[in-house]
Each structure stands twice: as structure tokens, then as C-alpha cells.
Amino acid sequence: xxxxxxxxxxxxxxxxxxxxxxxxxxxxxxxxxxxxxxxxxxxxxxxxxxxxxxxxxxxxxxxxxxxxxxxxxxxxxxxxxxxxxxxxxxxxxxxxxxxxxxxxxxxxxxxxxxxxxxxxxxxxxxxxxxxxxxxxxxxxxxxxxxxxxxxxxxxxxxxxxxxxxxxxxxxxxxxxxxxxxxxxxxxxxxxxxxxxxxxxxxxxxxxxxxxxxxxxxxxxxxxxxxxxxxxxxxx
Amino acid sequence: xxxxxxxxxxxxxxxxxxxxxxxxxxxxxxxxxxxxxxxxxxxxxxxxxxxxxxxxxxxxxxxxxxxxxxxxxxxxxxxxxxxxxxxxxxxxxxxxxxxxxxxxxxxxxxxxxxxxxxxxxxxxxxxxxxxxxxxxxxxxxxxxxxxxxxxxxxxxxxxxxxxxxxxxxxxxxxxxxxxxxxxxxxxxxxxxxxxxxxxxxxxxxxxxxxxxxxxxxxxxxxxxxxxxxxxxxxxxxxxxxxxxxxxxxxxxxxxxxxxxxxxxxxxxxxxxxxxxxxxxxxxxxxxxxxxxxxxxxxxxxxxxxxxxxxxxxxxxxxxxxxxxxxxxxxxxxxxxxxxxxxxxxxxxxxxxxxxxxxxxxxxxxxxxxxxxxxxxxxxxxxxxxxxxxxxxxxxxxxxxxxxxxxxxxxxxxxxxxxxxxxxxxxxxxxxxxxxxxxxxxxxxxxxxxxxxxxxxxxxxxxxxxxxxxxxxxxxxxxxxxxxxxxxxxxxxxxxxxxxxxxxxxxxxxxxxxxxxxxxxxxxxxxx
Numbered sequence: 001x002x003x004x005x006x007x008x009x010x011x012x013x014x015x016x017x018x019x020x021x022x023x024x025x026x027x028x029x030x031x032x033x034x035x036x037x038x039x040x041x042x043x044x045x046x047x048x049x050x051x052x053x054x055x056x057x058x059x060x061x062x063x064x065x066x067x068x069x070x071x072x073x074x075x076x077x078x079x080x081x082x083x084x085x086x087x088x089x090x091x092x093x094x095x096x097x098x099x100x101x102x103x104x105x106x107x108x109x110x111x112x113x114x115x116x117x118x119x120x121x122x123x124x125x126x127x128x129x130x131x132x133x134x135x136x137x138x139x140x141x142x143x144x145x146x147x148x149x150x151x152x153x154x155x156x157x158x159x160x161x162x163x164x165x166x167x168x169x170x171x172x173x174x175x176x177x178x179x180x181x182x183x184x185x186x187x188x189x190x191x192x193x194x195x196x197x198x199x200x201x202x203x204x205x206x207x208x209x210x211x212x213x214x215x216x217x218x219x220x221x222x223x224x225x226x227x228x229x230x231x232x233x234x235x
Numbered sequence: 236x237x238x239x240x241x242x243x244x245x246x247x248x249x250x251x252x253x254x255x256x257x258x259x260x261x262x263x264x265x266x267x268x269x270x271x272x273x274x275x276x277x278x279x280x281x282x283x284x285x286x287x288x289x290x291x292x293x294x295x296x297x298x299x300x301x302x303x304x305x306x307x308x309x310x311x312x313x314x315x316x317x318x319x320x321x322x323x324x325x326x327x328x329x330x331x332x333x334x335x336x337x338x339x340x341x342x343x344x345x346x347x348x349x350x351x352x353x354x355x356x357x358x359x360x361x362x363x364x365x366x367x368x369x370x371x372x373x374x375x376x377x378x379x380x381x382x383x384x385x386x387x388x389x390x391x392x393x394x395x396x397x398x399x400x401x402x403x404x405x406x407x408x409x410x411x412x413x414x415x416x417x418x419x420x421x422x423x424x425x426x427x428x429x430x431x432x433x434x435x436x437x438x439x440x441x442x443x444x445x446x447x448x449x450x451x452x453x454x455x456x457x458x459x460x461x462x463x464x465x466x467x468x469x470x471x472x473x474x475x476x477x478x479x480x481x482x483x484x485x486x487x488x489x490x491x492x493x494x495x496x497x498x499x500x501x502x503x504x505x506x507x508x509x510x511x512x513x514x515x516x517x518x519x520x521x522x523x524x525x526x527x528x529x530x531x532x533x534x535x536x537x538x539x540x541x542x543x544x545x546x547x548x549x550x551x552x553x554x555x556x557x558x559x560x561x562x563x564x565x566x567x568x569x570x571x572x573x574x575x576x577x578x579x580x581x582x583x584x585x586x587x588x589x590x591x592x593x594x595x596x597x598x599x600x601x602x603x604x605x606x607x608x609x610x611x612x613x614x615x616x617x618x619x620x621x622x623x624x625x626x627x628x629x630x631x632x633x634x635x636x637x638x639x640x641x642x643x644x645x646x647x648x649x650x651x652x653x654x655x656x657x658x659x660x661x662x663x664x665x666x667x668x669x670x671x672x673x674x675x676x677x678x679x680x681x682x683x684x685x686x687x688x689x690x691x692x693x694x695x696x697x698x699x700x701x702x703x704x705x706x707x708x709x710x711x712x713x714x715x716x717x718x719x720x721x722x723x724x725x726x727x728x729x730x731x732x733x734x735x736x737x738x739x740x741x742x743x744x745x746x747x748x749x750x751x752x753x754x755x756x757x758x759x760x761x762x
Contacts, residue, residue, distance in 0.1 A: 030762065065759060068755075069756060094349065
């Protein structure tokens with residue numbers, strides 16, 4: 001079996017005395033889209049923080065391409081191809097779209113190439129290139145965040161609640177782009193509270209509740225047991 | 236890496252005065268005010284914050300940053316960021332209907348710039364309006380209300396009226412005071428639990444937001460404002476909390492007109508901050524006192540609060556209640572200044588008080604168990620709360636402010652050298668008596684405006700470039716000392732490389748993962 005690009009083994013993490021992750025096991029095969037689903041507060045975003053090095057696990061290990069990355073810093077992981085799009089977009093509201101994108105050239109990719117990449121995935125950003133990011137709609141800001149992530153040439157893309165606060169049509173559009181990104185060979189781990197759209201483009205899915213992964217499988221399989229699992233039946 | 240874009244978008248104010256003001260490159264500033272802040276410390280509460288719960292009455296907050304970006308928030312009762320920002324998460328976790336938090340925390344109004352809305356207001360309840368506004372030049376948030384329709388500064392807080400009020404309060408609290416002097420702790424207990432004490436009824440009728448705790452702290456009216464403003468060369472933030480007549484411990488201690496202010500200003504010339512607390516008057520057990528620089532003064536002599544024996548305070552200590560005047564926290568470092576301060580702080584350790592309240596005799600557990608099972612988590616929390624004995628801290632007039640500016644990065648014609656942030660070179664000993672700035676700052680931060688006395692100043696550095704080999708402190712490149720320096724650098728690099736890569740293999744770090752996998756950082760793009 002091929003070595004997965006990301007593998008979590010018994011990962012535990014806590015905020016002070018409150019343990020949020022209680023032994024998470026998850027694999028993301030190379031080039032696959034994996035949806036990590038679960039209710040609010042299940043620990044999904046915390047898991048992404050651990051994987052991206054923003055938070056240290058208290059037990060367990062995170063392996064990337066068969067290598068333990070315990071103790072790696074976020075910037076080190078970013079340098080080797082791990083990119084996170086955090087919940088809430090985190091665009092610079094006072095900078096224009098083009099300035100937000102140009103910032104990515106500091107990661108080493110020339111600015112024209114950054115802009116080409118971004119505008120080819122999201123033509124709407126080209127129309128808005130001189131607009132302040134803070135004045136754009138939520139969907140457009142999410143496009144900008146996603147475009148900015150793509151400009152770092154990611155090998156593993158972590159997406160946290162892409163659909164948060166967005167209209168269903170926009171969410172569909174964004175996930176179409178995620179599918180397009182995955183086709184180019186990028187592995188994607190999507191954390192989502194709203195399962196339907198994420199399952200549509202996923203190769204595999206996992207459900208997390210109470211800090212543990214309680215079900216994994218193909219999207220159809222997960223879709224059929226989703227309600228039971230989310231309501232505690234499989235816990 | 237982020238500094239450049241920040242600088243690139245720093246505000247471009249017109250220098251209308253024509254003076255060579257030192258424009259800053261970037262800034263951050265904030266101000267927060269709440270006339271009454273209630274903090275609850277109880278580790279059993281599953282909220283990852285310290286304190287676990289907080290309530291800020293008449294809360295105002297503003298912040299500004301380079302851009303300029305301004306935000307203002309006003310709330311009649313702000314529960315702190317963990318709950319205020321994440322209400323939906325808590326509602327969901329507690330098993331309550333999501334509709335309760337569909338639009339976030341409701342008791343607030345926010346304004347921001349850029350973005351919408353730039354002005355916002357909300358009438359939280361009749362008589363109390365909060366207003367927030369933000370634009371390119373600053374942000375303002377203000378709110379206030381009086382529990383009996385009177386807010387700080389109203390006429391009835393004048394000396395005559397407050398004296399009579401103090402007397403009546405002291406009379407009302409006389410029984411309590413006498414009981415405490417006699418060591419009878421149950422008197423306060425019965426008051427807290429709504430016993431026969433008439434003043435407790437009066438307090439409850441006044442609509443005190445603290446409910447039963449209103450006997451301990453009864454703020455007669457409150458208002459707050461937070462404001463920040465940016466000009467071409469400085470930023471300022473001011474936070475003010477005002478309280479009308481504040482009665483502590485059922486009127487034993489009464490403070491008239493508490494005003495707490497914190498003001499921070501920053502410019503490239505330096506930063507200042509000024510926290511300040513002022514009370515209109517202080518009455519303890521019917522005796523009026525005033526604050527002086529030497530402490531509390533009564534009848535012309537500074538004493539340790541005459542007329543009030545130690546016994547009530549000791550009795551209160553046994554009840555877990557203490558009153559402190561907090562020291563202001565103040566920090567100034569270059570162009571950064573911040574301060575925070577609060578008026579009197581009442582700390583209540585509820586363990587002894589809860590015993591007096593005799594809560595165990597109330598059928599609270601039975602009532603909680605009658606809640607529907609759909610609110611299972613909420614039930615569990617409420618039952619756990621019965622066992623809890625939190626510490627409650629009541630802070631009157633909490634304010635804080637901060638301001639920071641940073642120098643712009645400028646480039647000379649060569650385009651490589653950043654300008655120094657301050658004047659590192661000693662000022663020439665001149666006695667021109669120009670009466671210039673008087674700040675002693677000889678560093679020109681790149682404004683480019685020639686000074687009238689420029690002819691007297693040393694020539695610009697760029698006109699007198701010294702060969703590198705002649706720079707003091709560095710030996711010539713080809714010399715023996717130079718080779719030694721180069722050798723030392725190479726040796727250090729080799730040792731560094733070995734420490735980074737070799738030591739892991741020597742001590743088994745290459746197989747540190749318990750799953751038998753090597754440790755390191757794989758290039759994910761090449762796998």
C-alpha cells in the first residue's frame with residue numbers, strides 16, 4: 001500500500017485541562033480528497049491546527065509521507081508544501097485583492113506567476129483586483145483565501161470550514177474549484193460541518209465526534225450512516 | 236515580511252500645517268471601558284478561558300490599526316470574547332436550539348471601517364442606547380444608563396443629597412454593621428438570601444443588574460466611552476468609565492461619582508499613558524471621608540479609617556469578601572504605551588457565603604432534573620454548578636488603553652539602507668539657541684524636509700562613504716585576523732550543521748517516532 005501523504009496515529013491534544021482530541025486516527029492518501037466531517041465542537045479545527053504545526057499534540061504522532069513531523073513548526077511545514085486555509089479566511093481587509101496576492105510572492109514565487117495562478121482559478125478576482133479585500137463579499141473573500149493558498153504551490157491543502165457563512169451556490173462553486181485543484185495532483189483534507197457538498201467531491205470521508213474519528217469510508221457509505229453517527233449512534 | 240505592506244498602506248494624511256511632522260509608518264491602538272465588570276473563576280466550567288465567565292456592563296471597545304482600519308463595539312452586557320464571539324458554539328454544545336444564536340450575540344452594536352456599517356446604534360432597553368462609529372480618522376463607542384434614570388454627573392450626586400443618601404444608607408445598613416461588629420455573620424447571610432432586611436428589598440427593586448449580588452455592589456448609574464483617533468503624527472486612545480453613586484456591602488461603603496480614565500498617546504517622539512481614578516466622595520458607615528495624596532482623610536487627620544473598627548472587615552474576610560483598590564498597570568516603552576486601571580475591586584470567595592445562603596436546603600437539584608432530556612448537557616452543567624463554589628470578582632470602572640506607532644522604513648537614493656528609527660549619533664554640542672523642538676531628537680526619520688539649521692549639521696552619511704576594510708571593528712579581509720574571523724565563522728557553521736543533522740543520528744533521533752518512522756521534514760512536493 002502506498003505511503004499516505006498524511007497519517008495521524010492516536011493524536012491527542014488539549015486546551016489546558018480540556019482534552020479536545022482523544023486519539024484521532026486518519027489517513028489522507030496522496031492525491032485524494034478526504035472530507036473530515038462532524039458537528040461543531042468535535043475537534044476538527046483543532047486537528048487541523050495540530051497537523052499544521054500550530055498546536056502541539058499531547059500524544060500520538062503525525063506522519064507526512066512516512067516521516068514523523070513531531071515538533072515541526074508551521075513555517076517549516078508550509079515550506080515543504082503544507083498549506084492551510086483557516087476558518088474565517090484571514091485575508092488582509094485593508095489591502096486590495098492584488099496586494100493580498102502579491103504578498104504570496106514573498107514565499108518565493110514571482111508575483112506575475114502568483115497573479116496568473118490566482119486569476120486562472122478565480123477570474124472574478126481579476127475583476128476585483130483593485131478592490132479592498134475587506135469590502136468584498138464573504139464568497140469573494142473565501143476565493144481570495146483559497147487563491148492565496150494555491151499560489152504557494154501546495155502538495156497538501158488543509159481547508160477549514162470553507163462553506164462557513166456562505167450562500168449554497170457560492171459553496172458549490174468553491175468546491176468545484178477544490179475538485180479542480182485535486183485533479184492537478186494536490187492532496188486535500190477538507191474539514192466541514194455541512195457534509196453534503198464536501199462529500200460530493202471527496203474520495204474518502206471520516207466523521208469525527210467527541211474528539212475521535214468514529215467512522216471512515218467511501219462518501220456513499222458515510223452519507224448513509226451520517227445521521228446515525230452525528231447523533232451519537234456510532235459513538 | 237508583513238511590515239512592508241502595512242507601511243505601504245499607512246494613512247496618508249495631509250500635512251496642512253506645513254510643519255515637518257514626523258509621520259509614522261504604522262500604528263495600532265485600542266481602548267476598552269466597562270464601568271462594572273463581573274468575573275467568575277470556576278475551573279469546573281468547561282470554558283477554555285480565564286476567567287471562565289465574565290460580564291461587562293455598559294461595555295465599549297475601539298481599536299485601530301494601519302490602513303487605517305477602525306472598529307468599534309458597544310454592548311449593554313458583553314460576556315467576553317469567548318462567549319460573545321462564539322455564542323453559537325456554546326449554544327450548540329449545551330444542546331440548546333441553534334436559533335438562539337443564529338445571528339450571534341444579540342446585545343451589541345458594531346461599526347467598522349473599511350466595511351459596513353460605519354455607524355451603528357442599538358437601544359438595548361428603554362433609556363439605554365449604545366452608539367458606535369468608525370472612519371478613517373478613528374473610532375468611537377459610547378453607552379450609558381441609569382438604573383433609576385440617573386447617570387453619573389446627575390444633580391442628585393451633589394454633596395447635600397449624597398450626604399443625606401449616605402446617612403439613610405448607613406441607617407439602612409446599621410443593623411448589618413452592628414451585627415458584623417458583634418461577629419454575627421448570619422446577618423449578612425440572611426441579607427444576601429433576601430431576608431427581612433429592608434434595604435435588600437430596596438436594592439432589588441432598583442433593578443440592579445447583579446440581582447442578589449446587588450447588596451454587595453450597587454452601582455447607581457453607569458456610562459462608558461472608548462475613543463481612538465489618528466492624526467498625521469500621533470495616535471490617541473481614551474477609555475472612560477463613570478459610575479454614579481456606588482454602594483458596597485449594603486451601603487456600609489459608598490463612593491460618589493467614580494470616574495476612571497486611561498489615556499494613551501503615541502507618536503514618533505515617544506509615547507505617554509495616564510491612568511486615573513477619581514471619586515467624588517467616600518462615606519463609610521455614615522462618616523464622610525475624602526481622598527488625598529496621603530490616603531483617606533477624615534476630620535482633618537489622616538487615619539486608618541476612624542470610626543470603623545477592624546471587626547467588620549475581619550468578619551467580611553471570614554465571609555470570603557474583600558475590597559481592594561487596585562494599582563494601575565502602566566507600561567511605556569519607546570513609542571508604545573499602555574495602561575489599565577480599575578476602581579475598587581470586590582472579591583468574593585463564595586464558599587463561605589454559599590454556606591450562609593443555605594442553598595442546600597433548596598430543592599434546586601429536583602428542579603434541574605425536571606428539565607427535558609434534550610437539554611442534557613445543560614442539565615449536567617447546572618447540576619455541576621450546584622457543587623461549584625466560584626470566586627467572583629467585581630471590578631468597578633475597568634478601563635484600558637494602548638497606543639503604538641512605528642517609524643516608516645525609508646530608503647536613500649541608493650535604495651538599500653533603512654533609516655534609523657531614532658537618533659543613535661550623539662548630538663553636536665551646539666548652542667545655537669534656535670529654540671527648536673526641545674526634544675533632543677536629532678534623527679531625521681526621512682521626512683526629507685531640510686531643517687533651517689541644516690548647514691550646521693554634519694554632512695549626510697552617503698556623502699562620506701568609508702571603505703569597508705577601514706570600518707572600525709572589522710579586520711582587513713586578507714589579514715591574519717581576517718582569516719581567523721572567516722575560519723571561526725566556517726567552524727561555527729560546521730558545528731551548527733552537525734548539531735542540526737548529525738546529533739539526531741548519534742543519539743537515535745532519526746528513529747524517535749514510536750512507530751518506527753524517521754523524524755524530519757519531507758518535501759511533500761517530491762513524494
